[in-house]
Amino acid sequence: GAVVSQHPSRVICKSGTSVKIECRSLDFQATTMFWYRQFPKQSLMLMATSNEGSKATYEQGVEKDKFLINHASLTLSTLTVTSAHPEDSSFYICSATAYAVNQPQHFGDGTRLSIL
Amino acid sequence: GDSVTQMEGPVTLSEEAFLTINCTYTATGYPSLFWYVQYPGEGLQLLLKATKADDKGSNKGFEATYRKETTSFHLEKGSVQVSDSAVYFCALTENTGNQFYFGTGTSLTVIP
Numbered sequence: 139g140a141v142v143s144q145h146p147s148r149v150i151c152k153s154g155t156s157v158k159i160e161c162r163s164l165d166f167q168a169t170t171m172f173w174y175r176q177f178p179k180q181s182l183m184l185m186a187t188s189n190e191g192s193k194a195t196y197e198q199g200v201e202k203d204k205f206l207i208n209h210a211s212l213t214l215s216t217l218t219v220t221s222a223h224p225e226d227s228s229f230y231i232c233s234a235t236a237y238a239v240n241q242p243q244h245f246g247d248g249t250r251l252s253i254l
Numbered sequence: 255g256d257s258v259t260q261m262e263g264p265v266t267l268s269e270e271a272f273l274t275i276n277c278t279y280t281a282t283g284y285p286s287l288f289w290y291v292q293y294p295g296e297g298l299q300l301l302l303k304a305t306k307a308d309d310k311g312s313n314k315g316f317e318a319t320y321r322k323e324t325t326s327f328h329l330e331k332g333s334v335q336v337s338d339s340a341v342y343f344c345a346l347t348e349n350t351g352n353q354f355y356f357g358t359g360t361s362l363t364v365i366p
Binding site for chain 1: 286288290295296297298299300303343345347353354356357358359361
């Protein structure tokens with residue numbers, strides 16, 4: 139089945155650091171990738187939608203200068219949390235889908251980000 | 255707009271009990287429906303899907319039937335195991351920009 143690899147799985151860093159998270163579709167071309175944030179015991183909150191070769195579309199309330207998204211190829215999207223602060227600590231999950239009718243989203247295993 | 259309403263948890267069952275997690279949806283067209291499962295500390299895994307009315311999705315003993323007349327997609331399993339303990343998410347897409355709509359998730363704990 140479709141595989142999405144997300145890296146790193148866990149990051150612990152100091153406040154003010156920028157952190158890059160990678161999301162790769164390993165065996166299919168992902169025309170669209172999604173970035174979600176999940177708080178403990180809560181559902182997924184969509185942060186942004188990215189299509190290959192174009193600017194990401196951010197959900198209301200998500201700072202685009204804070205959460206930089208790049209989708210440079212059909213198999214790779216990156217999320218960079220710039221100048222991270224403790225309130226950015228969360229579980230970030232990416233997903234990818236191919237351009238076809240009724241295709242499910244395929245999820246990475248998530249990245250646990252802890253800012254000290 | 256589109257939305258998914260999911261049974262609130264947490265749900266605690268004994269091993270071999272029957273499971274039902276309710277999911278109803280609102281959509282403007284003809285959505286595809288999904289159930290995802292999330293184990294602790296992991297991302298979401300697709301459990302099953304149905305793409306049109308009366309379709310039944312099934313996997314690992316779980317089943318869900320796409321009911322257009324009741325706009326529902328309830329998840330069922332006849333005999334749960336401890337290893338089924340996880341959070342279950344119902345979701346839909348109408349393929350408009352591939353946007354997905356997720357329910358709030360239902361936490362299931364199965365005790366021996």
